[in-house]
Amino acid sequence: MLPLLHDLADESVLVFGGGRVGARRARTFAVESDVVVVSPAFADRSFGDARRVRAEPSPDDVAAWVERVAPVLVVAATDDTAVNAAVERAAAERGLLYNRADRAGERAPGHVAVPSIVRDGEVVVGLSTGVPALTKVLRQRVEREVQGAGELAVLTAELRRYLRDQYPPEQRREALRAVVRSERVWKALGDGVANPRQIVDEIASDALGESP
Structure with a gap:
């Protein structure tokens, strides 16, 4: 399938x-x-x-x-x-x-x-194993992994729209990759303390070579 x-x-x-x-x-x-x-x-x-x-x-x-x-x-x-x-x-x-x-x-x-479905905002993950016990365990693991991914999907979509008319494709890809791979960004998502949007902007600026 x-x-x-x-x-x-x-x-x-x-x-x-x-x-x-x-x-x-x-x-x-x-x-x-x-x-x-x-x-x-x-x-x-x-x-x-x-x-x-x-x-x-x-x-x-x-x-x-x-x-x-x-x-x-x-x-x-x-x-x-x-x-x-x-x-x-x-x-x-x-x-x-x-x-x-x-x-x-x-x-x-x-x-x-x-399938068994895990949702976090617009992020959707489907799991199908044929073994309910395994599906349940995998679902629990995936739920932990994708926590905050919905918010990050929104932030990176906004960033992608901004970069589209400002930078060539390779620079856009580098900036987006840097953001989604950043531990700082993932840690900030949903902790109620840091500002994820600000951190996303900082990481993207670093990747684009625009840091002060």
């Missing part, structure tokens, strides 16, 4: 199943999508901002739900194999992306795997 990022902002996602997996999928997609979860019962878990609809669709009802919600992605996370198969079939017939939580290994075109 190859990881791809898909912008689902303001799109609809339909989740069948209100158990632990359905709740986890709902939380994942509700960060930026309009999520509808259909299930006869819901686990005592957070579903994020998803809208929960109490219903028990049969396999024959699935297509109507897909038509009604008009999602770009459909999740099959029920404990009913027939319903999950109907979700897969309805999505495939309409050319929609789908995730079938009861299937692993070889997947048909259109089936997407949903």
Whole structure:
């Protein structure tokens, strides 16, 4: 498999199943999508901002739900194999992306795997190992590593825009590399004491040979 990022902002996602997996999928997609979860019962878990609809669709009802919600992605996370198969079939017939939580290994075109996601602002990291215990440990390590990266992404994007019209490409690259590799910058991020923007400017100026 190859990881791809898909912008689902303001799109609809339909989740069948209100158990632990359905709740986890709902939380994942509700960060930026309009999520509808259909299930006869819901686990005592957070579903994020998803809208929960109490219903028990049969396999024959699935297509109507897909038509009604008009999602770009459909999740099959029920404990009913027939319903999950109907979700897969309805999505495939309409050319929609789908995730079938009861299937692993070889997947048909259109089936997407949903990784464990670590976010820090605009920085997004997806993890998929096939072994939940390993994924959990890696997630904890990545969370520590990317702390503050979202703020740095904003600062370096601003710096990049400023440098674009002022300096040739090689100098821009050197300045940006110096900033993102600087321990001073990373230490300042989120410590509430130092001014990260000021330090970014200082590091960039040094790299450009403009220090006083």
